[in-house]
Amino acid sequence: MLKVDKLSREFKSGDTVVKAVNDVSFSVGEGKFVSIIGRSGSGKSTLLTLLGALDKPNSGSIEVDGIDIAKISGKELNEYRAKKIGFIFQGYNLIPNLNAIENVMLAMEFGKYPTRSRKDRAKALLMQVGLNDTEMLRRPGKLSGGQQQRVAIARSLANNPKLILADEPTGNLDSQTGKVIFDLLHSLAKSEKTTIIAVTHDLEIAGKADEVYKLDDGKLKKGLK
Amino acid sequence: MNTYTRGIRNAFRNLIRTFSIVFILGLSVGLSIAMLVAHQTVSKKIASIKANVGNNVIISPAGVNGFQGGGNPLTNTQANQVSKLAHVSSAVETISDRFNNTNSNLVSAIDAGSLGRRFNSNPNSNFSGNLNFTPPVNALGTNSANAISSLATRNGETVSLTSGALFNGNSTDDVAIIGSSLASKNNLKVGSTFTAYNTSIKVVGIYTASTSFANNQVLMPLATLQNLSTQQGQLTEIILTVDSISNVDSVTNVVKNVLGSAADVTNSAQQAQNSITPLQNIQSISVISLIAATVSGGVIIFLTMVMIVRERRREIGVLKAIGASNAKVMEQFVTEATTLTFMGALVGMVVGFLSSNSITTLLANNSSSSSSMANRGFGGGGGRFLGGIRNNLSNLHAVVGWNVLLYGLLIALVIAVIGSALASMFIARIKPAEVMRVE
Numbered sequence: 336m337l338k339v340d341k342l343s344r345e346f347k348s349g350d351t352v353v354k355a356v357n358d359v360s361f362s363v364g365e366g367k368f369v370s371i372i373g374r375s376g377s378g379k380s381t382l383l384t385l386l387g388a389l390d391k392p393n394s395g396s397i398e399v400d401g402i403d404i405a406k407i408s409g410k411e412l413n414e415y416r417a418k419k420i421g422f423i424f425q426g427y428n429l430i431p432n433l434n435a436i437e438n439v440m441l442a443m444e445f446g447k448y449p450t451r452s453r454k455d456r457a458k459a460l461l462m463q464v465g466l467n468d469t470e471m472l473r474r475p476g477k478l479s480g481g482q483q484q485r486v487a488i489a490r491s492l493a494n495n496p497k498l499i500l501a502d503e504p505t506g507n508l509d510s511q512t513g514k515v516i517f518d519l520l521h522s523l524a525k526s527e528k529t530t531i532i533a534v535t536h537d538l539e540i541a542g543k544a545d546e547v548y549k550l551d552d553g554k555l556k557k558g559l560k
Numbered sequence: 561m562n563t564y565t566r567g568i569r570n571a572f573r574n575l576i577r578t579f580s581i582v583f584i585l586g587l588s589v590g591l592s593i594a595m596l597v598a599h600q601t602v603s604k605k606i607a608s609i610k611a612n613v614g615n616n617v618i619i620s621p622a623g624v625n626g627f628q629g630g631g632n633p634l635t636n637t638q639a640n641q642v643s644k645l646a647h648v649s650s651a652v653e654t655i656s657d658r659f660n661n662t663n664s665n666l667v668s669a670i671d672a673g674s675l676g677r678r679f680n681s682n683p684n685s686n687f688s689g690n691l692n693f694t695p696p697v698n699a700l701g702t703n704s705a706n707a708i709s710s711l712a713t714r715n716g717e718t719v720s721l722t723s724g725a726l727f728n729g730n731s732t733d734d735v736a737i738i739g740s741s742l743a744s745k746n747n748l749k750v751g752s753t754f755t756a757y758n759t760s761i762k763v764v765g766i767y768t769a770s771t772s773f774a775n776n777q778v779l780m781p782l783a784t785l786q787n788l789s790t791q792q793g794q795l796t797e798i799i800l801t802v803d804s805i806s807n808v809d810s811v812t813n814v815v816k817n818v819l820g821s822a823a824d825v826t827n828s829a830q831q832a833q834n835s836i837t838p839l840q841n842i843q844s845i846s847v848i849s850l851i852a853a854t855v856s857g858g859v860i861i862f863l864t865m866v867m868i869v870r871e872r873r874r875e876i877g878v879l880k881a882i883g884a885s886n887a888k889v890m891e892q893f894v895t896e897a898t899t900l901t902f903m904g905a906l907v908g909m910v911v912g913f914l915s916s917n918s919i920t921t922l923l924a925n926n927s928s929s930s931s932s933m934a935n936r937g938f939g940g941g942g943g944r945f946l947g948g949i950r951n952n953l954s955n956l957h958a959v960v961g962w963n964v965l966l967y968g969l970l971i972a973l974v975i976a977v978i979g980s981a982l983a984s985m986f987i988a989r990i991k992p993a994e995v996m997r998v999e
Contacts, residue, residue, distance in 0.1 A: 384992075384993040387881065389880075389881055389991070389992040389993040390991070390993035410885070413883050413885045414883070416880070416881060416882065417882060417883020417884075418883070422878075422881050422882060424878070428874065428875075430875060430878070430879075431573075431875075432569060432573050433561075433566075437561055440561065441561075441882070442882045442883070444561075444562065444563075445879075445882055445883035445884050445888070446883060494883075
C-alpha cells in the first residue's frame with residue numbers, strides 16, 4: 336500500500352544543511368498500524384509532511400496505492416490529499432466556528448463525497464468514534480480535548496482514505512484518554528482496512544502498533560517490534 | 561455547507577470586529593456615494609448652464625451699464641454690419657426704455673424701497689433719496705421671433721409663456737407681452753390694453769420669469785418701441801449667435817475690430833466659464849474624494865483581510881492539508897470580504913442618502929464664498945448675464961437616484977475585489993507543511 340524508497344529532505348539554515356529525512360526506505364501493507372518514534376527534531380513530522388504530500392522531497396519516491404506522490408501537483412495533488420490521505424494533528428486543528436458534524440463534512444466537500452450522503456456519514460463516523468447526538472452539534476470550543484481528537488479522527492476517515500497520518504495524536508491528552516484514542520485508531524485500522532502511520536513520543540502507546548520504527552537524525556531504524 | 565456559506569458565516573466570527581469594519585466601510589462607501597451625487601449634480605448644472613448660454617456674443621454701447629453710465633446707443637446699421645460677419649448665424653437687436661407715470665398708465669409691481677430711492681436720488685438729496693420716487697417699468701423692444709427666449713438668453717434665467725402668444729419681433733404692431741407681476745398689479749389679461757406714449761398697447765401674452773425684476777417687464781416688437789420712444793434706428797444691445805462655441809472668441813474679436821470704441825463686446829462663453837469654474841472645482845473635489853474614499857475602503861478591507869488571513873494561517877494550512885485547493889480557500893475568503901463590504905455598502909447607502917444633499921451644499925457654499933468676488937456683476941451688457949447665473953451654486957440640489965445606489969454597489973464590489981484579491985495572494989503563499997511544522 337505504501338512504499339517509500341530512498342526518501343530525503345534537506346533544509347538549509349545559513350551555510351548549514353540539515354538532513355531532516357535521510358535516505359529513508361520502508362513499506363507498509365494495507366490495514367497495518369505503524370508507529371514512528373523518535374526524539375524532538377529527529378525528522379518525524381517532516382516525514383509525515385512528505386507522506387501527506389504537504390511538502391516535496393529532495394530525492395526518493397513515495398508510492399501510495401500505486402501513485403508516486405512526489406511527482407504529482409495541482410488538482411491531482413489536492414485530490415490525493417482529500418481522498419487518499421487522512422490527517423490527525425496533535426492540536427486537533429478543527430475549524431472553530433463549525434460544529435463537529437460540519438467539521439467532518441468539510442473534509443467530504445473537498446473529497447467530492449456525494450452531497451446528500453455527507454451528513455449521514457458524518458454522524459455515523461462521529462458515533463463510531465464515540466460522540467453522542469448532542470456532542471455532534473457542539474463546536475470544538477465546547478468539546479473536551481479527547482472529544483475534539485475523536486472529531487479529528489472522524490474527519491480523517493471521512494473520505495475512506497487509504498492512509499491516515501497521525502502527528503502525536505495523543506500529545507495533548509492525558510495518558511488515560513491517550514490510550515483510549517490510540518486503541519480507537521488501532522481498531523479503526525482493522526475495521527476500515529486503513530493503513531495508519533502515527534508519530535509518537537509515548538513508547539507504551541507505540542508498543543501497541545503492528546510495527547514500530549525509530550527515526551534518529553533523519554535515519555529510519557526498522558523493526559523495533 | 562459550501563464555500564460561500566462558510567465565507568458568509570466567517571464574516572460574523574468576531575462580532576465586534578465585524579461591526580467596526582462595517583461601520584468604517586459604511587462611512588467610506590457613504591462618502592463615495594455623496595461625492596458621486598455631488599459630481600452628477602454639478603455636471604448636470606454645468607450642462608444646463610452651457611445649454612442655456614449658447615454661443616452668444618453680447619454687444620452693448622460703450623460706457624453703458626443698464627441705465628447707468630453714459631455713451632451713445634448702438635445703431636441698426638451697426639447691427640446689420642455685425643450680423644453679416646462670418647460664423648454669425650443670427651442677431652437679436654434690442655432697445656430698452658422705461659415706462660413711468662409721465663408716459664404710461666402702467667404701475668410698477670416693484671416697491672421703490674430704500675434702494676430704489678437711493679439709486680434715483682440726485683446729488684443734492686440726502687442719503688434717503690427721493691421719497692416721491694416710483695420705480696419705472698422696464699420695457700424691452702426686440703426683433704427676436706421668440707421674445708421670451710430672448711429675455712431668457714439676455715438675463716440667464718428661466719422664462720415661460722403662461723398665456724397668450726408671441727408677437728412678430730419685426731412687426732410694428734402695438735402689442736406687448738408682459739410679466740405676470742406687472743399683469744397682476746395692473747389687472748391686465750391677454751386682450752387687455754394699456755397706454756404708453758399716448759398709444760393703446762394690446763397685451764398678447766403673459767409670461768412668468770424667475771426674478772421679480774423680469775416679472776415686472778414689458779416686451780414689445782423692436783420697431784414699435786423705437787418709434788414710440790423716438791429712438792428710431794437706435795439699439796441698446798445686440799446679441800449675436802455664433803455657429804460653434806469654438807468660433808465665439810474669434811467672432812468676439814472681429815466685432816471689436818468692426819465696432820471699435822463704440823461698443824463693449826463680451827461673450828457668454830467667457831461669462832459662463834466664470835460661473836462654471838467654481839462648479840468645475842466642486843467636480844474635481846468630488847472626483848478626488850470619490851477615488852480617495854473608494855481606495856480607502858479598499859485599503860480598509862485589504863488590511864482587515866490581511867489581519868484575518870494572518871490570524872487563520874493554521875486554519876488555511878489545515879484546509880489545504882485536507883484537500884482544499886488555493887482557489888477554494890480564496891473563494892471562501894473573498895466571500896467573507898464581499899459579505900463585509902456589502903454590509904458596509906448597505907450602511908453606506910443610508911449614509912450617502914442622508915448626507916449627499918448636505919455635502920453637495922457644503923461644497924457649493926465653500927466654492928461660492930471663494931469665488932463670489934470674481935462673479936460680481938451689476939446689470940447691463942454681459943454683467944447682467946452674470947446676475948442671472950450667479951445663483952448657480954446656491955441652487956444646487958442633489959438627488960440620490962437608483963443609478964447612484966447601483967454605482968454604490970459597484971464601488972463596494974470594487975472595494976471587495978481590491979481588498980480580497982490582494983489578501984488572496986497571502987493565502988496562496990501559505991504552505992500546509994509550514995503549518996505542520998508550527999504544530
